[in-house]
Amino acid sequence: MAQFQVLIIGDEILSGRRQDQHFGVALASLQRHGHQLAGVRYLPDHPATLVAAFRDTLTSNANVISFGGIGATPDDHTRLALATAADIALHRHDEAAALIEARFGEQAFPYRIQMAEFPAGSSLIPNPVNQVAGCFFRQHALLPGFPSMAWPMLEWVLETHFTDGQAPHVCSIIVPDAREGELVGIMQTLVDQHPNTGFSSLPSYGNARYATPHIEFSTSGERDAAEATMRDLCAQLDAAGLIWFVSSAATAS
Incomplete structure (x- = not known):
């Protein structure tokens, strides 16, 4: 049985403009795979706050599921915050970039292609909805905020990167x-x-x-x-x- 921290990121949730749907699904998925939820944090789209949170989870070698903030708009800071916390650069992942170009063609540039930039050394988390991948880096899974994408990606992470545990x-x-x-x-x-x-x-x-x-x-x-x-x-x-x-x-x- 592994323990996980869940980070749910977005000003729209903290302001009440949207209701969080991730907590209950993440808890049920973890329990179904014989794992334990060790903590959950709701965080704003604020770079320094996100960097501090990721420094904490990286230092403690935590297993982390993060929802939100990996798009290409100016308020999406999660990818860079994780890289900054790890003291490494963002790197354009060739496979992720190819998937985005195949999906969007010329409209992938100049902005959508930024969603292929992950902390150097990341592996991809496949997105079955629109093929814009998330990433897995040092036991941290960065998933989109959209439930229809994030929830099957979470299942893939638990099945691919972790061995099912025994529930208490x-x-x-x-x-x-x-x-x-x-x-x-x-x-x-x-x-x-x-x-x-x-x-x-x-x-x-x-x-x-x-x-x-x-x-x-x-x-x-x-x-x-x-x-x-x-x-x-x-x-x-x-x-x-x-x-x-x-x-x-x-x-x-």
């Missing part, structure tokens, strides 16, 4: 009419005894899973560890005289 096993229970403040001690003991197992507590006043107030507790990780942690939690809830039942949200690896 998740155990979930619902405890009706429970109050988090009264169960912190139980939770802390559980976390102390099982430091390598994921744990979450989600209080609710009522939702689709259970209509009245409740807490949904979950453990996650390797199957045996997640199940052992959940058994310990249930035993402590039993000792406290609390009713619980298995949530339909529980998943198996």
